[in-house]
Amino acid sequence: xxxxxxxxxxxxxxxxxTSLSGALKVHGETLTIQTDHRIQVLDLTERVMSMVRRLRxxxxxxxxxxxxxxxxxxxxxxxxxxxxxxxxxxxxxxxRDAEWMHNDPEYSDCDRMNADSHLRAMLLGHxxxxxxxxxxxxxxxxxxxxxxxxxxxxxxxxxxxxxGIS
Amino acid sequence: xxxxxxxxxxxxxxxxxTSLSGALKVHGETLTIQTDHRIQVLDLTERVMSMVRRLRxxxxxxxxxxxxxxxxxxxxxxxxxxxxxxxxxxxxxxxRDAEWMHNDPEYSDCDRMNADSHLRAMLLGHxxxxxxxxxxxxxxxxxxxxxxxxxxxxxxxxxxxxxGIS
Amino acid sequence: xxxxxxxxxxxxxxxxxTSLSGALKVHGETLTIQTDHRIQVLDLTERVMSMVRRLRxxxxxxxxxxxxxxxxxxxxxxxxxxxxxxxxxxxxxxxRDAEWMHNDPEYSDCDRMNADSHLRAMLLGHxxxxxxxxxxxxxxxxxxxxxxxxxxxxxxxxxxxxxGIS
Numbered sequence: 001x002x003x004x005x006x007x008x009x010x011x012x013x014x015x016x017x018t019s020l021s022g023a024l025k026v027h028g029e030t031l032t033i034q035t036d037h038r039i040q041v042l043d044l045t046e047r048v049m050s051m052v053r054r055l056r057x058x059x060x061x062x063x064x065x066x067x068x069x070x071x072x073x074x075x076x077x078x079x080x081x082x083x084x085x086x087x088x089x090x091x092x093x094x095x096r097d098a099e100w101m102h103n104d105p106e107y108s109d110c111d112r113m114n115a116d117s118h119l120r121a122m123l124l125g126h127x128x129x130x131x132x133x134x135x136x137x138x139x140x141x142x143x144x145x146x147x148x149x150x151x152x153x154x155x156x157x158x159x160x161x162x163x164g165i166s
Numbered sequence: 167x168x169x170x171x172x173x174x175x176x177x178x179x180x181x182x183x184t185s186l187s188g189a190l191k192v193h194g195e196t197l198t199i200q201t202d203h204r205i206q207v208l209d210l211t212e213r214v215m216s217m218v219r220r221l222r223x224x225x226x227x228x229x230x231x232x233x234x235x236x237x238x239x240x241x242x243x244x245x246x247x248x249x250x251x252x253x254x255x256x257x258x259x260x261x262r263d264a265e266w267m268h269n270d271p272e273y274s275d276c277d278r279m280n281a282d283s284h285l286r287a288m289l290l291g292h293x294x295x296x297x298x299x300x301x302x303x304x305x306x307x308x309x310x311x312x313x314x315x316x317x318x319x320x321x322x323x324x325x326x327x328x329x330g331i332s
Numbered sequence: 333x334x335x336x337x338x339x340x341x342x343x344x345x346x347x348x349x350t351s352l353s354g355a356l357k358v359h360g361e362t363l364t365i366q367t368d369h370r371i372q373v374l375d376l377t378e379r380v381m382s383m384v385r386r387l388r389x390x391x392x393x394x395x396x397x398x399x400x401x402x403x404x405x406x407x408x409x410x411x412x413x414x415x416x417x418x419x420x421x422x423x424x425x426x427x428r429d430a431e432w433m434h435n436d437p438e439y440s441d442c443d444r445m446n447a448d449s450h451l452r453a454m455l456l457g458h459x460x461x462x463x464x465x466x467x468x469x470x471x472x473x474x475x476x477x478x479x480x481x482x483x484x485x486x487x488x489x490x491x492x493x494x495x496g497i498s
Contacts, residue, residue, distance in 0.1 A: 003441040014399075014491065018360040026225040026331055028184040028299050059358040061395065061495065063227065065297055067180075067306035069243045075458040077401045081433035081440040082450055089426065089451050094255065101247035108247040109169040118248055119255050122290065124454065126241040126309070129295050129461050131397055131493045133360050138491050140399035143458070159180065159304050161297045163227065165358055192391040192497055194350040194465050229393065231463055233346075233472035235409045260421065267413035274413040275335040284414055285421050288456065292407040292475070295461050325346065325470050327463045329393065 005079035006144055008045060010136045018133050020059040022165040027055050030067075030159050035152035039087050043078045044158070045145045048130075049137050052162055058135050060164015064128045067159060070117035070151035072124035078144040090150070094119040117151035124148055132164055171245035172310055174211060176302045184299050186225040188331040193221050196233075196325050201318035205253050209244045210324070211311045214296075215303050218328060224301050226330015230294045233325060236283035236317035238290035244310040256316070260285040283317035290314055298330055337411035338476055340377060342468045350465050352391040354497040359387050362399075362491050367484035371419050375410045376490070377477045380462075381469050384494055390467050392496015396460045399491060402449035402483035404456035410476040422482070426451040449483035456480055464496055 029051065033042065044064075052062055064073045076082070100115030101107045128145065131138040139145070147158065195217065199208065210230075218228055230239045242248070266281030267273045294311065297304040305311070313324065361383065365374065376396075384394055396405045408414070432447030433439045460477065463470040471477070479490065 001439070003439060005442065014362060015360075016362050019358070021355050021357045023187055024190045024331055024356045025187045026185070028181075028225065028297060028304075030180060030182050059360065059493075061227075061393075061493070063295060063297055065304060067304070067309065069241065069306070069308050074454060075401065076450055076454055079434065079440065079442070081436070081442075082447065084439075085432045085434050085447050085451065086454065088432075093259065093425065100251045100254075102245065102251050104247065107167070107169060107250075108245065110171065110245070110247075115248065115251050118242055119251065122240060122242055122252065125291065125457065127295050129395060129459050131360065131395055131491055133491075133493070138360075138397060138399070140401070140489070142401050143399065157306070159297055159299075161225075161227070161299070165356055189353055190356045190497060191353045192351070194347075194391065194463065194470075196346060196348050227393075229461060229463055231470060233470070233475065235407065235472070235474050259425065266417045266420075268411065268417050270413065273333070273335060273416075274411065276337065276411070281414065281417050284408055285417065288406060288408055288418065291457065293461050323472070325463055325465075327391075327393070327465070 001080050005077045005142055008139045008143055012134050014133055014138050018059055020165050025166050026163050028161045030157050033156045035149035038152055040149040040152055041083045042147045043144050044147055048145050052132055052137050055162050056166050057132050057162050057164040060132045062130050062132055063161045065159045066126045067157040070121050071156045072121050072126055072148045073128040074124050074146055075143050076146055077142045090120045114151045120150050167246050171243045171308055174305045174309055178300050180299055180304050184225055186331050191332050192329050194327045196323050199322045201315035201320055204318055206315040206318055207249045208313045209310050210313055214311050218298055218303050221328050222332050223298050223328050223330040226298045228296050228298055229327045231325045232292045233323040236287050237322045238287045238292055238314045239294040240290050240312055241309050242312055243308045256286045280317045286316050333412050337409045337474055340471045340475055344466050346465055346470050350391055352497050357498050358495050360493045362489050365488045367481035370484055372481040372484055373415045374479045375476050376479055380477050384464055384469050387494050388498050389464050389494050389496040392464045394462050394464055395493040397491045398458045399489040402453050403488045404453045404458055404480045405460040406456050406478055407475050408478055409474045422452045446483045452482050
């Protein structure tokens with residue numbers, strides 16, 4: 001197990017000031033991502049960065065959206081130790097075995113017993129909007145684009161939209 | 167009380183890949199929403215989906231913004247049992263009766279005694295960005311666009327901006 | 333110490349309905365912000381509002397992004413008492429001195445011992461998307477654009493992108 005965090009490097013640093021006018025280009029794609037555990041954090045950074053480079057949008061926005069209530073996208077550092085801390089924190093802040101109504105057949109027809117997954121997802125959020133500048137995603141040195149599976153394992157759909165001027 | 171969650175259905179499924187160029191169209195509207203309880207989760211999905219269909223933006227973004235510090239927008243499942251769990255979780259994670267300075271007349275001129283509402287709102291967030299593709303909002307089967315009133319009852323203003331190519 | 337919250341005022345109120353078509357303009361800038369404490373909430377509202385006015389985008393989006401994993405952007409009220417409550421809540425919901433693996437040299441080569449900062453940042457989020465309408469940022473009366481330093485003091489980079497039709 002590595003003790004280090006993954007470093008993010010753009011080909012060029014982000015310019016201090018950028019300005020561009022032109023026609024809008026919108027491109028959308030659905031990614032399918034297979035998860036292996038009930039709670040799991042995956043690093044999507046390279047996939048998103050390579051898609052943005054391929055589409056040749058110079059200045060704009062990239063929007064990520066998890067198409068599931070119990071799967072989320074967010075920014076943080078990617079390091080094995082910190083991922084274990086994230087899992088432990090989520091399990092602590094929302095107890096899986098509390099008497100949630102969503103898990104009670106008297107009140108709910110959901111058979112996944114996943115109230116904890118819904119509540120944890122509410123804290124992390126389902127959408128993430130990042131800037132594109134100089135043809136690359138704007139990210140700091142330690143920032144990684146992460147997906148948190150909160151009720152896996154499953155195949156998950158993530159929609160990516162890139163939006164801007166080429 | 168229904169045990170089931172509301173299902174979201176688009177007229178057409180989201181296409182795997184979409185690409186479009188053209189002039190940008192930006193449309194904004196303010197919705198007023200009356201709430202009935204101190205804490206209440208409302209389902210805005212049909213209102214937002216019908217506004218997007220009416221505006222005939224094919225590919226783009228829809229942005230929702232609550233114009234209040236103690237009212238939030240987020241994605242989750244809409245089911246009576248889960249809504250009760252969300253309320254219970256929020257009341258647990260931020261205690262209403264802790265000795266918050268915002269509720270103390272010695273330090274604060276706010277007479278609503280709503281520190282809990284501010285802190286809960288900070289966890290859920292005030293803005294939500296969703297994709298529009300094929301003329302409809304991109305949402306998974308169980309995903310609903312929700313507004314959480316955290317210091318009602320009140321009339322709340324929500325601003326919606328639709329942004330894209332028609 | 334003032335007991336009052338800062339009020340936000342636009343030159344003109346937000347119009348109920350706005351609609352505009354045209355070429356897209358994208359402008360990006362990096363702001364550097366020096367913080368003075370380990371946990372500190374700063375009010376960026378006036379800087380963001382004046383940048384938007386200067387760029388003369390009439391309808392569009394302004395996107396704020398913290399380029400650091402332990403520094404966040406969010407919306408709330410700006411009042412000294414509430415800021416103390418926010419700090420107290422963050423210190424309570426994520427304990428700094430729990431046995432986090434990220435702080436253990438056996439598992440982590442990070443020497444900042446800042447697992448708490450990473451977990452608190454995950455709750456607040458690194459990106460914020462706001463509407464621009466009538467040439468000004470759309471904000472409610474008590475809403476302020478806040479940055480939370482969670483592992484300072486440091487110099488922080490915040491990237492702002494303004495996106496729309498002039």
